[in-house]
Amino acid sequence: MTTINPLLKELDQEALTTRKMLERVPTAYFSWQPHKKSMTVQQLATHIAELPGWVTMAVTTDGLDFAANPYKQEEVHNTNELLDDNRQARNDAVELLHYIIKQYNLKD
Numbered sequence: 001m002t003t004i005n006p007l008l009k010e011l012d013q014e015a016l017t018t019r020k021m022l023e024r025v026p027t028a029y030f031s032w033q034p035h036k037k038s039m040t041v042q043q044l045a046t047h048i049a050e051l052p053g054w055v056t057m058a059v060t061t062d063g064l065d066f067a068a069n070p071y072k073q074e075e076v077h078n079t080n081e082l083l084d085d086n087r088q089a090r091n092d093a094v095e096l097l098h099y100i101i102k103q104y105n106l107k108d
Contacts, residue, residue, distance in 0.1 A: 004097050015090045027078040046073050049103035055093035
């Protein structure tokens with residue numbers, strides 16, 4: 001078993017939980033804010049949907065500088081787009097981790 005296999009397993013487990021949550025985000029309430037200083041439900045859910053993409057970012061960059069590279073959220077218009085973005089971010093992360101396994105042949 002490689003060092004990355006536990007990461008793949010955890011990514012799959014988290015993906016199931018995240019999808020269940022995202023499936024319950026109603027498009028009709030995208031503009032609602034839990035508090036006047038909070039992001040909208042759409043912004044909060046989009047952030048959650050994009051989180052698996054941070055795996056790719058963490059592996060492929062030397063660091064994160066929001067001043068030099070401001071964070072720009074994907075624009076989603078409904079719950080299905082949230083789910084699609086999450087699926088794509090997860091698939092990209094899994095593909096990258098598999099590439100690392102194959103390319104570098106990591107061993108315990």
